[in-house]
Amino acid sequence: MSYVSKSPWIIHYDGSSCNGCDIEVLAALTPLYDAERFGVVNTGNPKHADIFVVTGGVNEQNAPVIKQIYDQMLEPKVVVACGACACGGGVYQTCYNVLGGTDSVIPVDAYVPGCAVRPESIIDAVVAGVGILEEKAKAMKMNPAHKDRSESDAASGAHVPVAQVDDVPGASGAGVE
């Protein structure tokens, strides 16, 4: 990887996990792994976040919470499912109170395997998430459903016109090589 065009802010929510992945998500931000060198910041506010990091499976009580956090995030957004439980239930798959992985309530863009996940793979997934984020941003510009909004924003001066964004070097390319 030579270049990342955006500093991704993440929001982390612990579904019904064992904590192992949660502490590894935090460990990825602390000095040994130091994801902050890519500009990754852990935020508590869904509206500030680009990447939603979910650990653990989904149960009856936390399904609405996960959905609500996802809905509060602004487009474009990326969901990273961290760990075996978030990918598909893991060891708890057959438990009566586990509905399944994160993808049983919200669409997931990147799956990180491991029980517990290693901080290296979390960083890998977040950096790959930046690439997906850019593709989504590009698709939004092409999509006529979003066109009205971007036009009205451009008229009010709130947004840089689309043509200018494309002129910025590297902004249109994938962030990850």
Place this chain on the structure above:
Amino acid sequence: MSKRTVIPFGPQHPVLPEPVHLDLVLEDERVVNAIPRIGYVHRGLEKLVEKRDYTQFVYVTERICGICSFGHSLGYSQCIEQLMGIEITDRAEYLRVIFHELSRIHSHLLWLGLLADGFGFEALFMHAWRLREQVLDIFEECTGGRVIFSACDVGGFRQEVSNETLKGIVIVLERLREEYRTIAKTLLDDSSVKSRMVGVGYLSHEQAKEYSMVGPFARASGLEVDERLLGVGAYGELSSFEPILSDQGDCYARCDVRVKEVLQSIDIINELVAKIPEGDVMVPVKGSPEKDAETMMTLEQPRGQAFYYAKGNGSKFLARMRIRTPTSQNIAGMVAALSGAELADVPMVILTIDPCISCTER
């Protein structure tokens, strides 16, 4: 009387690594009542005992909680060994206690970091977690896992850890002790840190007794409860063991107790490594628990007393496995300590009980 307001706290909150919900009833800025609601992490692991046989269930107990994973597999294995009358080797007993104390060091360092983050001292959080990585490196070197080790099993200890490796662990811990002293000094002597903790979230000795508090939370209110005093396993071989107590009962006292427990754990490991006997670490396990045989075990987890109960049904599957974890005991005390606290101090009070919701809800 001023008007009461209810502020929801959690399940998704920056200071909480795990989801728990609290309805805080406030009068102006003061909390008059806190109503906890749990269930966000409930998976139903005790029921899973019907689908996994007793050797497979070790891996499930490890995944009750990623922070106290070794403690849970230790408690479960001891429980099954008692149920089936298995005698494990002395070396395995020593290794188990050494690893249990190592996980206490990692758990307390993790907590000290979260506490520092809770009062906004981010540099201290980063330093505590930097030191914690040294302990995780030991785990990775010896067992291959950073947080889930699958090292403790029914019948002993899965990995043979050589005496040279154990001596290496002692050297790493001695180096860690020196670095740790600077962090401990900041946590205990810095005036800005003290101003956030002294006198906050007070729980008296009588209250702690009345609510049956366990672990460092109880010891900070002067209650002498520590399962290590029972001397189960290699704890009985220690030349002396005194639980660390404080009588102040506030957030500062809880921090103080945990800071000192890290040093105490290093001492325990040093002593056991010097005395560890030679021999095998695993004994073969055959058969299955008898029908209606029952047993219970208690264990001092980093957060306090954990209780294990198992009942056999004559086959490879257990009839019942019950675990009571320290945080489920401590939630009542947390609610008591919260009433009267300022709203801004609520995260501090919640953090100082060291809540482990995954353990509590299983």
